Amino acid sequence: MVSKRLFLSAIITCLSVIAVAQSVRTHINFDTDWKFHRGHAADAARDFNYSLETIFSKSGSAWGTPADPAFDDKNWEDVQLPHDWVVGLPFQYVKNNDIDGHGYKPVGGLFPENSIGWYRKSFEMNRADSGNRFVIQLDGVYRDSKVWINGYYVGGNFSGYNGASYDITDFIRFNKTNVLVVRADASQYEGWFYEGAGIYRHVWLNTINNVHVATEGGVYVHTAAKTVTIETKVVNKNIHPANASVYTVITDRSGKKIAQGKEVPFTLAINESRTVKQELNIPAATLWSLENPYLYRAIVIVKSEGRVADSVQVRFGVRTITVDKDKGLFVNGLPVKVKGVCCHQDHAGVGVALPDQLQYYRIGLLKEMGANAYRTSHNPPTPELLDACDSLGMLVLDEPRLLNSGTEYENQFRQLILRDRNHPSVFMWSIGNEEFATQRTDIGKRIAQNQILLQQELDPSRTSTYAANMGNDFKGVNEVIPVRGFNYNLYGVDGYHKDHPNQPVIGTEVASTVTTRSIYVKDTVRAYVPDYDSTYPSWASTAEQWWQLAAKRDWFMGGFAWTGFDYRGEPTPYNWPNINSHFGIMDMCGFPKNVYYYYQAWWTDKDILHIAPHWNWPGKEGQPVLVWINTNADNVELFLNGKSLGKKDMPRNGHLRWTVNYEPGTLEAVAFKNGKKITSKVETTGKAARIILTPSKTTLSADNEDAVVVNVSAVDAQGREVPDAADLIHFSTEGGAVIIGVGNGDPSSHEPDQCVTGAWQRSLFGGKAQVIIRANNKQGAVSFKAEGNGLQTATLTL
Numbered sequence: 001m002v003s004k005r006l007f008l009s010a011i012i013t014c015l016s017v018i019a020v021a022q023s024v025r026t027h028i029n030f031d032t033d034w035k036f037h038r039g040h041a042a043d044a045a046r047d048f049n050y051s052l053e054t055i056f057s058k059s060g061s062a063w064g065t066p067a068d069p070a071f072d073d074k075n076w077e078d079v080q081l082p083h084d085w086v087v088g089l090p091f092q093y094v095k096n097n098d099i100d101g102h103g104y105k106p107v108g109g110l111f112p113e114n115s116i117g118w119y120r121k122s123f124e125m126n127r128a129d130s131g132n133r134f135v136i137q138l139d140g141v142y143r144d145s146k147v148w149i150n151g152y153y154v155g156g157n158f159s160g161y162n163g164a165s166y167d168i169t170d171f172i173r174f175n176k177t178n179v180l181v182v183r184a185d186a187s188q189y190e191g192w193f194y195e196g197a198g199i200y201r202h203v204w205l206n207t208i209n210n211v212h213v214a215t216e217g218g219v220y221v222h223t224a225a226k227t228v229t230i231e232t233k234v235v236n237k238n239i240h241p242a243n244a245s246v247y248t249v250i251t252d253r254s255g256k257k258i259a260q261g262k263e264v265p266f267t268l269a270i271n272e273s274r275t276v277k278q279e280l281n282i283p284a285a286t287l288w289s290l291e292n293p294y295l296y297r298a299i300v301i302v303k304s305e306g307r308v309a310d311s312v313q314v315r316f317g318v319r320t321i322t323v324d325k326d327k328g329l330f331v332n333g334l335p336v337k338v339k340g341v342c343c344h345q346d347h348a349g350v351g352v353a354l355p356d357q358l359q360y361y362r363i364g365l366l367k368e369m370g371a372n373a374y375r376t377s378h379n380p381p382t383p384e385l386l387d388a389c390d391s392l393g394m395l396v397l398d399e400p401r402l403l404n405s406g407t408e409y410e411n412q413f414r415q416l417i418l419r420d421r422n423h424p425s426v427f428m429w430s431i432g433n434e435e436f437a438t439q440r441t442d443i444g445k446r447i448a449q450n451q452i453l454l455q456q457e458l459d460p461s462r463t464s465t466y467a468a469n470m471g472n473d474f475k476g477v478n479e480v481i482p483v484r485g486f487n488y489n490l491y492g493v494d495g496y497h498k499d500h501p502n503q504p505v506i507g508t509e510v511a512s513t514v515t516t517r518s519i520y521v522k523d524t525v526r527a528y529v530p531d532y533d534s535t536y537p538s539w540a541s542t543a544e545q546w547w548q549l550a551a552k553r554d555w556f557m558g559g560f561a562w563t564g565f566d567y568r569g570e571p572t573p574y575n576w577p578n579i580n581s582h583f584g585i586m587d588m589c590g591f592p593k594n595v596y597y598y599y600q601a602w603w604t605d606k607d608i609l610h611i612a613p614h615w616n617w618p619g620k621e622g623q624p625v626l627v628w629i630n631t632n633a634d635n636v637e638l639f640l641n642g643k644s645l646g647k648k649d650m651p652r653n654g655h656l657r658w659t660v661n662y663e664p665g666t667l668e669a670v671a672f673k674n675g676k677k678i679t680s681k682v683e684t685t686g687k688a689a690r691i692i693l694t695p696s697k698t699t700l701s702a703d704n705e706d707a708v709v710v711n712v713s714a715v716d717a718q719g720r721e722v723p724d725a726a727d728l729i730h731f732s733t734e735g736g737a738v739i740i741g742v743g744n745g746d747p748s749s750h751e752p753d754q755c756v757t758g759a760w761q762r763s764l765f766g767g768k769a770q771v772i773i774r775a776n777n778k779q780g781a782v783s784f785k786a787e788g789n790g791l792q793t794a795t796l797t798l
């Protein structure tokens with residue numbers, strides 16, 4: 001019924017001496033076999049009588065609503081998590097800033113019929129497991145969720161970004177069907193960007209012993225030099241006191257034991273918890289770094305009455321982070337300029353419901369570009385995003401949804417720190433972003449002070465910043481924040497540094513250049529912005545402006561460009577028909593725009609020589625075309641059909657341009673870098689003849705979770721990619737996988753990302769489209785087919 005991801009196997013490998021009891025925790029994925037139906041935020045009858053039935057007056061009495069275990073859901077839709085019910089809704093124009101900000105999707109207060117989602121899942125529990133504790137863990141539900149098990153209300157979570165866990169032990173029906181029900185209410189927004197709706201992250205069933213490591217923040221691993229400190233909070237939920245002990249084993253990444261702490265005995269009264277601090281040395285530790293993100297594992301073992309009762313495995317890295325007011329950021333004592341990007345969490349095709357593989361795919365793309373840091377703007381990220389950053393070597397600036405020290409939001413920040421503080425990738429906390437009403441005020445200062453103190457208490461190993469769009473103002477939040485974050489407004493930053501020399505400075509949000517991939521001429525009807533680094537809103541700058549400033553100043557720690565990828569919503573500088581942002585260095589699918597090559601040229605050591613635009617301009621013969629070269633070579637000579645158009649020296653952290661009168665053929669750049677010749681060309685192509693499929697990998701695990709990104713393009717009869725192809729392509733799969741979303745990066749496309757007509761299809765935009773395929777649980781080959789009118793079909797076997 002469910003796939004098991006057990007900590008157990010790793011523990012058994014390295015601890016064969018320990019007889020691991022049956023009762024050691026299990027962490028079972030609960031993503032499959034859900035039933036889903038939309039309710040209604042304004043019509044109780046269409047919300048399955050929720051708010052008409054008095055279901056909160058007596059314990060376990062959810063009768064007459066979907067929270068009742070006897071409710072008949074057989075006509076509800078079958079869904080698998082992660083699930084975003086908004087991504088499949090049609091785009092709809094409404095003149096309203098919030099709808100515009102959320103990408104013209106009909107969800108929120110104006111659309112009560114689309115803003116409630118009910119989820120139900122039935123599962124069996126074996127009586128042999130009774131005596132354990134059972135905890136349901138929901139990693140993220142957008143939003144305002146309420147949870148019932150077998151008709152008993154177990155709790156709710158206001159946040160659409162923080163996860164929540166519920167102990168359901170007392171309500172389990174052994175050897176019978178249990179029903180877990182979640183109601184999500186997305187009628188209120190939390191942000192000003194696309195947020196999706198539904199159970200869009202994983203759900204887990206954790207089975208644990210009564211004596212166990214605390215569910216929230218139970219293990220805190222931090223390192224200084226080569227000393228690893230492990231703080232473990234153990235809880236006794238038995239109905240009698242417990243003789244317990246705890247110790248930790250550290251393994252390297254192959255699972256080999258390299259250190260073991262002494263077993264620390266203690267007794268716990270009923271309901272008592274105790275935190276045990278242990279220090280272990282790894283003298284020859286391999287450090288976690290951006291180049292070699294080496295991960296160790298700390299396996300914490302808890303015994304009760306002499307038997308292993310619980311075990312928790314935490315991946316960690318041995319690394320130091322230092323922030324210097326004059327020299328910026330140091331990782332392991334070496335200076336690191338922050339070459340960062342801000343990102344929202346949605347992706348083409350799937351909305352906010354990303355398979356884990358897509359997190360790795362996106363972080364991989366950013367690394368390839370040369371980025372070394374990711375800001376989780378403006379909300380707690382999906383846990384697997386941080387796993388990807390730990391594994392691939394990407395620093396993270398981790399941020400709660402907003403700046404507020406009221407009980408709800410203080411708790412949200414607390415939960416975020418407790419959840420994420422073991423990740424070596426997290427190098428700093430952000431306490432919030434652009435709080436217009438608050439940031440300059442005394443209240444803002446008090447709230448910030450509270451959150452900073454909380455952060456210092458829960459994670460003294462790091463410091464924090466705040467994303468302030470306040471120019472040089474030293475008021476409110478800025479008076480107390482340890483690291484001054486600048487959102488834009490960098491014109492006076494030298495003066496700020498001079499006046500406040502003891503406050504380190506980072507660019508929490510910079511650039512906001514707007515570009516449309518593959519479009520080089522402004523189009524106010526289709527709402528496209530030319531793909532040159534030249535258009536930006538009044539508060540922002542080009543990529544070149546901010547990076548030239550940052551690169552020259554050691555005390556300027558670096559910054560986070562807004563944004564790594566386009567995202568749904570905030571369709572700046574246009575509105576409808578534009579439905580997603582233009583801020584991305586890559587588009588919604590992760591296809592590079594021209595500005596990508598600017599960053600790649602100056603953020604990596606690779607030989608980069610990129611010509612924009614493409615060379616298909618029928619009808620423009622003899623007219624001037626702006627040619628833009630991004631390169632890190634020393635000089636470039638440009639040739640049109642073999643004729644030199646001149647040679648230019650490359651300015652550091654800049655770009656080169658030519659104005660070329662268009663003539664079909666070949667535009668070639670010849671560059672020299674340290675005496676080495678590099679060439680690159682764009683050619684006028686014929687029309688699309690064949691479809692080309694490029695998968696992110698060719699094998700899939702039959703685990704209902706694994707996913708592959710397939711990029712689709714078209715080539716002409718001579719095999720040259722056609723950069724302006726716009727053909728409609730149909731997709732199908734057979735065997736052990738299903739398509740879960742399609743996209744093409746067109747910020748004004750109203751084509752569905754999901755399958756609404758019974759068949760999957762998408763037009764190419766700028767010659768490209770993307771399909772996301774997820775494994776099911778069938779073994780065997782998957783065949784994927786892409787067909788288009790007049791095009792040679794392409795197939796792929798996975």
Ligand code: GAL
Binds near residue numbers: 509540
């Ligand atoms: C910032 C804001 C971001 C985004 C960006 C667009 O002010 O923090 O969320 O809206 O502007 O440039």
